[in-house]
Amino acid sequence: MSEPLLSVENLKTQFFTEEGTVRAVDGVSFDVHEGEIVGLVGESGAGKSVATSSILRLVDSPGEIVDGEITFKGRTLFGLEEDASGEPRPSDGMLSEEEMRREIRGTEIAIIFQDPMESLNPVFTVGGQLREFIELNRDLDEAAAKEEAIDMLREVGIPDPEARYDEYPHQFSGGMRQRVLIAMALACQPDLIIADEPTTALDVTVEGQILELVSDLQEKYDTAFVWVTHDMSVVAEICDRVNVMYLGEIIEQAPVDELFYDTKHPYTRALLDSMPRPDETVEELEPIRGVMPEAINPPSGCRFHPRCPEAREVCTEFHPEPRDVSDPGEPSHAAACVMHDAFDVGYDGSRPLEEEASGGFRAGLTQIGGGSDE
Ligand SMILES: Nc1ncnc2c1ncn2[C@@H]1O[C@H](COP(=O)(O)OP(=O)(O)OP(=O)(O)O)[C@@H](O)[C@H]1O
Numbered sequence: 001m002s003e004p005l006l007s008v009e010n011l012k013t014q015f016f017t018e019e020g021t022v023r024a025v026d027g028v029s030f031d032v033h034e035g036e037i038v039g040l041v042g043e044s045g046a047g048k049s050v051a052t053s054s055i056l057r058l059v060d061s062p063g064e065i066v067d068g069e070i071t072f073k074g075r076t077l078f079g080l081e082e083d084a085s086g087e088p089r090p091s092d093g094m095l096s097e098e099e100m101r102r103e104i105r106g107t108e109i110a111i112i113f114q115d116p117m118e119s120l121n122p123v124f125t126v127g128g129q130l131r132e133f134i135e136l137n138r139d140l141d142e143a144a145a146k147e148e149a150i151d152m153l154r155e156v157g158i159p160d161p162e163a164r165y166d167e168y169p170h171q172f173s174g175g176m177r178q179r180v181l182i183a184m185a186l187a188c189q190p191d192l193i194i195a196d197e198p199t200t201a202l203d204v205t206v207e208g209q210i211l212e213l214v215s216d217l218q219e220k221y222d223t224a225f226v227w228v229t230h231d232m233s234v235v236a237e238i239c240d241r242v243n244v245m246y247l248g249e250i251i252e253q254a255p256v257d258e259l260f261y262d263t264k265h266p267y268t269r270a271l272l273d274s275m276p277r278p279d280e281t282v283e284e285l286e287p288i289r290g291v292m293p294e295a296i297n298p299p300s301g302c303r304f305h306p307r308c309p310e311a312r313e314v315c316t317e318f319h320p321e322p323r324d325v326s327d328p329g330e331p332s333h334a335a336a337c338v339m340h341d342a343f344d345v346g347y348d349g350s351r352p353l354e355e356e357a358s359g360g361f362r363a364g365l366t367q368i369g370g371g372s373d374e
């Protein structure tokens, strides 16, 4: 395969709070290739948003990227090297804040958030905002930018775009506002769009329409996407490859079909069993038991072990990083679970935690977290 468009390596982003260090993103690696839609999925608090805002270096204090390397089209968005005394400092090649603002954010990598009202200014017309954005970022005069803005509104399926151009954000429905944000994201023809749960607040029908629109646009413009969601049916609908996150880590990484039909991590299985799937009728949905622990003091060993039905003693001790667990000839499929032979740390001979747990502390858990806990 060709060089990835975006490469994230061992990314660590932490928040230094009074309660302690929140390891929000704790050693995450993934690639995005040209024109690919890559999912980032996991329960609330898994670190999805922090991971994506780290890509654009938009993490605010008390948060900080503390380790890792992020490259995009051969340029270093984040990188560290050692100074003379062995302390880490930004690498020579790392883009400056000014370069990030001028050359990357919005133009090369656009971002779409869940709440369009955060990105749209309520006191200016929708068309005016879009036009100004186009004017600023592409060498177009006002008239040409207006024409382009109307074209973009039409492109994202807004009916009667000439008239809607002069309306204000509050005159648009939630779905229509989200379409405006997609138009804005596409306006500079970026190579990558980061979408952070942009359809979560919408009802299912509107969500379906937006996902369809994105698929069409993706084909037409060959834009790559990082699509953040907690919803496996959204993943099934639009993603090519998927990264499943749990407590700051990626625990499974696979093409979408492999993830659904040859699931390799018990957490992914639990996520799949906890929500309705378009491709399967299940008698009963099974919520994931327990709640995701705090990212300040993650459990020892595998971070999922306190909630895992397959957990054995070794899981409390050995902390697995994702390893290739694909069968020969199959596409690359990584999982961070020691039940796979690739780990060879004595899972088969290890004592199951199950019985002890059901009578013990798990019985004490009163709150049962579902898959979508927002
Ligand atoms: N400003 C902050 N200060 C302290 N901790 C933070 C801050 N922002 C995020 N975190 C913590 O970082 C972790 C990851 O949060 P993040 O928002 O990335 O989760 P998420 O997977 O996007 O969840 P959601 O689905 O709810 O959006 C959480 O434990 C969260 O509490």
Ligand code: NI
Pocket (backbone or CB within 6 Å): 048, 049, 050, 196
């Ligand atoms: Ni989030």
